[in-house]
Amino acid sequence: MTLQADRLNFRYGDKAVLRDISFELTPGHFHALLGPNGAGKSTLFGLLTRLLAMQQGDISFAGQSLKRQSSSAMRQIGVVFQQNALDLDLTVRQNLQYHAALHGLSRREARRRGDRELARFGLQDRANDAVRQLNGGHRRRVEIARALLHQPSLLLLDEPTVGLDVASRKALNQHVRQLCREDGLTVLWATHLIEEVQPDDRVLILHQGQLLADGPGGALCWAHDQSTLADTFHALTGAGNL
Amino acid sequence: MKAAHYWHCFVGIQGREWLRFWQQRTRFASALVRPLLWLVVFAAGFRAVLGISIIPPYQTYITYETYIAPGLCGMIILFNSMQGALSMVYDRELGSMRVLLMSPLPRPFLLVTKLLAMGTVSIGQVYVFLLLARLVDVEPPGWGYLAVLPSLLLTSLMLGALGLLIATWIKQLENFAGVMNFVIFPMFFLSSALYPLWRMNEASPWLYWICQFNPFTHAVEAIRFSLYLEWNPAAFGITTGVTLALALLATTGFRPQRTRILGTKSA
Numbered sequence: 489m490t491l492q493a494d495r496l497n498f499r500y501g502d503k504a505v506l507r508d509i510s511f512e513l514t515p516g517h518f519h520a521l522l523g524p525n526g527a528g529k530s531t532l533f534g535l536l537t538r539l540l541a542m543q544q545g546d547i548s549f550a551g552q553s554l555k556r557q558s559s560s561a562m563r564q565i566g567v568v569f570q571q572n573a574l575d576l577d578l579t580v581r582q583n584l585q586y587h588a589a590l591h592g593l594s595r596r597e598a599r600r601r602g603d604r605e606l607a608r609f610g611l612q613d614r615a616n617d618a619v620r621q622l623n624g625g626h627r628r629r630v631e632i633a634r635a636l637l638h639q640p641s642l643l644l645l646d647e648p649t650v651g652l653d654v655a656s657r658k659a660l661n662q663h664v665r666q667l668c669r670e671d672g673l674t675v676l677w678a679t680h681l682i683e684e685v686q687p688d689d690r691v692l693i694l695h696q697g698q699l700l701a702d703g704p705g706g707a708l709c710w711a712h713d714q715s716t717l718a719d720t721f722h723a724l725t726g727a728g729n730l
Numbered sequence: 731m732k733a734a735h736y737w738h739c740f741v742g743i744q745g746r747e748w749l750r751f752w753q754q755r756t757r758f759a760s761a762l763v764r765p766l767l768w769l770v771v772f773a774a775g776f777r778a779v780l781g782i783s784i785i786p787p788y789q790t791y792i793t794y795e796t797y798i799a800p801g802l803c804g805m806i807i808l809f810n811s812m813q814g815a816l817s818m819v820y821d822r823e824l825g826s827m828r829v830l831l832m833s834p835l836p837r838p839f840l841l842v843t844k845l846l847a848m849g850t851v852s853i854g855q856v857y858v859f860l861l862l863a864r865l866v867d868v869e870p871p872g873w874g875y876l877a878v879l880p881s882l883l884l885t886s887l888m889l890g891a892l893g894l895l896i897a898t899w900i901k902q903l904e905n906f907a908g909v910m911n912f913v914i915f916p917m918f919f920l921s922s923a924l925y926p927l928w929r930m931n932e933a934s935p936w937l938y939w940i941c942q943f944n945p946f947t948h949a950v951e952a953i954r955f956s957l958y959l960e961w962n963p964a965a966f967g968i969t970t971g972v973t974l975a976l977a978l979l980a981t982t983g984f985r986p987q988r989t990r991i992l993g994t995k996s997a
Contacts, residue, residue, distance in 0.1 A: 539831060539986045562834035573825035577753040578746070586826075589742020590833035590840075592735025634829075 490515055491642055491674070495606070495682070496545035498531055498697075505531045507697045509545070513642070513676060513690075518668045520685040520705075521678040522721065523694035529678040530570060532694070533646045536676075537567050549642070566635030570646040576620040579700065580630050581609065583619060584637060591638040598637070605633035609663070625656030632664065642674045643667070649684065657684065684719050691717065695725045740843050741836055746826070747847035751854070758855060761809065765802040766857055770866060772799055785926055787960035799868045800954035801923025803878075804858045804946060807886045808918060810852040811845075812909050815893025818844070819989035820905075827991050838981035842887070845894065845977075849886025856882055873955045881952040884969050888949060891976035897978070898988050921947040922954075945972040 491513040498506040506528045513519055523529050534540035534548060538558050547554040549561040574583050581602055588598030606612045609629045619627060628648055635643060645664065650659040661684050668672045677684070685691060687706040692699060701708050701724055705717050714720040777794040786789055817823045830840055846939060860868075860875065870878075896913060918924075920937070921944050931938040941947050951965035 535986070537832060539828070539991065541987070543983070559834045559836070562832065565832075567828075567832055569825075569828050571825065571828075573828045575746070575750070575826055578749055582746070582749060586742055586746045587829055589738050589745070590830060590835070592732075592738050592835065594734075594738055 490550060491676075492548045493532075493536075494548070494572050496532070496535060496542070498528075498535065498540065498543050498545070505697050506535075509694075509697075509699050511692055511699060511702050513674050515641075515674050516668065516672040518665055518675045518677065518686075519688055519690045519692060521676055521692045521694060522680070522682065522685060522717075524680050524725075526696075527680075527694040528681075528697040529694055530646060531679065533567075533569075533644060536644055537565065538562070557664045563638065564641050566638070566640035566643045568628070568631045568635050568643070568645040570648075570650060572631075573632060574619045574627060574634075577618060579616050579618055580606065580622070581615045583630065584634050587634045588637050595637065601637050601639075602633075605636055609633045623656075624652050628652065628656070628660055629663070632660075636667075636673075641672075642676070645675070645677045647678055647680065649679070649681065657681070669670075682721065685717060687717070689698065693721060693724060700724045736835065736839065739833065739840070743830075743840075743843045744847045744850065747844075747851055748974050751851045756978065760805070762855060762859055762862070764809070764981070765806050767866075768802055768805070769795055769799065769859075769863060773866075775874045785928070787955045787958040787962070788846055793867065795863070795866045796868050797926070798924055799860070799863050799870075800957055801918075801921070801950045802863075803859065803882065803953050803957075804885060804921075804923055804950045805918055806856050806859060807852045807882065808914055808946065810848065810855070811886060811889035812896075812914055813906060814848040814852075815845075815890055815897045816909060817907060818894065819897045819991060824991055833987060833990065838978075841894065841981045841984055842977055843891035845887055845980075846883070849883060849890055852886050853879070853882045866886075867938070870957045871959055874959050876955055877959055878957040881949070881956045881966065881969070884966075884973050885949040885953065886974035888945065888969060888976055891973065891980040894980040894984065895976060898984055917944060917946040921950055923947075923950050926982060945969065948972070 493509055493511050496506050496509040497504070504597060509532065517594060520528055521532070531540065535542055538554060542555060552561060554561050575586070584602040584605070585595065585598045588601065593601070603612065606615055609632070611629060611633065614626065615621060619630065622630065643664070649660055652660065663675065664675055666673050679685070685705055690700050691701065691703065691705045691708055693701040709715065709717060709720050712720045712723050714723055751929070754931035773795045786956055818827055830844060831837065833840055834912065857875070896909065920941050922941065923946070927938055927941055927947070948968040949963045951962055952969045955965060
């Protein structure tokens with residue numbers, strides 16, 4: 489399903505945080521939303537997840553406006569937040585069941601889907617462990633498994649690798665790409681780490697609230713006559729490497 | 731969404747609240763210390779000073795402990811509701827609130843369900859308190875324990891909604907100390923929790939009227955009357971009306987961007 493953002497503007501008081509942002513996500517593809525801290529990525533995620541009320545512009549999902557049909561849109565969206573949103577004192581399974589209940593799933597269905605997702609992420613033997621006992625990488629996996637529990641078609645991840653070591657970051661990134669390939673999931677992965685982006689990814693570069701570029705990474709490099717995405721970013725923003 | 735979805739969601743939110751209660755049962759037990767101190771120490775000291783006459787719903791002279799027990803039930807709910815509401819938008823519950831607000835079910839339903847779930851945990855504490863209060867001869871009729879349940883539920887929803895409203899809209903009260911000084915203490919002391927209002931009227935008519943306008947007074951009276959199997963339509967009606975108004979205001983006026991739920995700085 490397609491997500492379309494149309495001329496989004498957002499201000500915190502007098503400060504414009506997003507300016508005239510328009511883009512469309514391609515179904516079944518991995519999209520990287522690239523921008524330094526403070527670029528407006530989290531605000532954009534706030535709008536996409538309706539945690540922030542839209543001020544100007546619109547977001548539509550499968551042709552339906554998020555303003556008017558937010559319930560049906562939210563059923564199709566899975567979210568992994570930048571900050572931990574797991575209850576550390578509860579077990580992995582209890583966390584999953586809470587999320588499933590919020591989406592109206594019965595306990596039995598929640599357990600069935602939870603077991604399947606945990607198996608897919610290699611965490612089936614950790615189901616009854618308190619989340620507090622898991623390492624950072626495993627916690628992130630649980631968050632992704634949870635976000636997929638209600639079988640969304642779009643997965644939004646806001647800097648999901650923050651605080652992880654290099655190996656865990658790489659593994660998580662590969663895992664989400666695999667979901668994209670095998671399940672046809674549409675992914676929007678916000679990051680400020682350029683090594684998480686591959687040349688054939690669709691890349692959206694956000695800087696100071698403006699969308700400076702939108703296209704396949706390789707094509708962006710070519711269009712701006714740069715050899716790497718980091719150089720392209722530098723050329724576009726005038727900022728240092730990410 | 732079908733009714734079954736709402737039901738599963740309701741049960742899930744309740745279940746999580748009770749799981750957390752179980753995880754943090756020592757914290758909840760320690761929260762009982764405050765009202766028990768009031769009941770045992772404060773009441774013992776003030777018993778002689780305050781002396782209670784026969785006032786409804788009581789049929790006879792009562793001890794001061796008996797008089798303040800319903801007010802202390804209200805106090806348990808008051809502290810828990812304010813603490814719970816603050817944690818929903820500022821600290822411990824932020825992650826859980828992010829997940830909650832991603833639900834496709836209507837936001838007012840989610841927030842009311844969350845407030846009710848926090849309320850039921852408070853009510854559990856109230857019942858433990860009432861059982862312990864029997865040790866100092868506070869002995870309402872057996873059916874009173876059941877009859878008081880609707881009043882306790884209304885009170886917890888009313889105070890939870892008030893807490894959410896305050897936490898969302900009054901930036902200056904984002905920590906518990908502020909709420910304690912400007913909300914909890916005035917609400918508690920300017921009510922009929924510790925002394926009957928006719929005594930307040932004797933002391934100061936304008937203080938009496940402030941107490942009358944305090945919804946906590948009516949919540950405490952609704953608890954007091956129903957605990958003793960008496961019907962007080964005014965107290966129950968006012969508590970219901972204020973609960974509905976506050977729940978409506980708190981849920982429709984809820985703005986995540988005014989809280990720390992987003993994880994970015996609040997506006």
